[in-house]
Amino acid sequence: MERPLFNAASALRFVVNGQAGQGDADATREVIEGALRESGRTGTVLFASPGELAGVARKAAALALAEASAVVAVGGDGTINTVAQAAHAAGCAMGVIPKGTFNYFAREHGAPTETVEALRWLLDARPEPVQVSAINEQVFLVNTSLGLYPDLLQDRETWKGRFGRSRLVAFGAGMATLLRAQRRLRLAIEWEQQVRDVRTLTLFVGNNRLQLEQLGLSDAGGRSEGSNEGAVADGHITAVILKPVGTLAMVGLMLRGALGQLGEASGIERFVCRGLVVQPARLLGRRKVKVAFDGEVGWMRSPLTIRVLPQPLWLLKQAQA
Incomplete structure (x- = not known):
């Protein structure tokens, strides 16, 4: 699989595990949209319940590939895993805003664990290959x-x-x-x-x-x-x-x-x-x-x-x- 095309001017697709309208979800949207405005970038924040997360991630990954952009997982290990499954299958770039307890994947690759800092770090990043594994193709x-x-x-x-x-x-x-x-x-x-x-x-x-x-x-x-x-x-x-x-x-x-x-x-x-x-x-x-x-x-x-x-x-x- 070749390196995906990535245009920093394209809109990022943020996938958030949660329901829009809740206090924490609204705060997450405000932080993401504020960081985008500050950097002059564009993006869409997509909220999904746990049962909808995989489907939303697949659609976001397909759009990211078509638009030479990236899908960004906002959440803990489970959310990041679901978005990674979709991004790997589509072949698009993926970003991470960690909000879990341990955040091993994000920390291993240098992403800050504080949301605002992670967003600033992400918006100045480019796609790099990282190793992934699978159990029965998961x-x-x-x-x-x-x-x-x-x-x-x-x-x-x-x-x-x-x-x-x-x-x-x-x-x-x-x-x-x-x-x-x-x-x-x-x-x-x-x-x-x-x-x-x-x-x-x-x-x-x-x-x-x-x-x-x-x-x-x-x-x-x-x-x-x-x-x-x-x-x-x-x-x-x-x-x-x-x-x-x-x-x-x-x-x-x-x-x-x-x-x-x-x-x-x-x-x-x-x-x-x-x-x-x-x-x-x-x-x-x-x-x-x-x-x-x-x-x-x-x-x-x-x-x-x-x-x-x-x-x-x-x-x-x-x-x-």
Whole structure:
């Protein structure tokens, strides 16, 4: 896929997860339109409910491609993932205004996390290729997983509904999920001419260097023979297997993750590869498996193919000095 045409004078298409008319939505529109006026640029702000988001993103991406412009995701990881899926399929440029809790994708590529600063940064950016991966053709930018981690994400959303959005709430939800973890997965994993049967609490596959660094998983320890240094952005992803452990060991793993030392834990196994195929043992005859991708949770038919996509995402970012 060639670099898309990009004309800075064309109108940007901002896709916002939310309903127009709400206080936060109105404030978001005012900030975006104010930044556009200040810079002499034009754009359209499109609000969508969660059920409408994918359709709105596809239409916005098609228009962005036709107009040599870009579609811009305004929201957290789930919103950014949905817009990225549409932008990657269309081949248009994409921008990001992060409004999530962790914002790993935006931060890895240099975008500020404060909305006004992010807009100014975006309006001076140009399309650059960035690595994206997929699980069964569903794009993911940060990570994908099965087993315990999707359960953790669902618990985190429940806690956020009760206690609000913060990293402390996310940590508390994660601890609660880990302490009651019981279900073990039996997986056949194939990668780069290797096949292994494993029992695990979760399989986590990372595509984001920043997140892996913060967890202490960014070095190439345990990488496959012949793979390059580095976990992501060089055509590789990092697979992490959490071995079945007891409650005290689980607490220790959680603390190591918070301290960025997860790679040193004995209950963790990891390897770097370009792609892998995962075949879970059937649970009660089910053919579908619960998976997570960039904070979203869904069901997919096995086997699961996880790989770096050959075509990049064209992300609006500023060139490094």
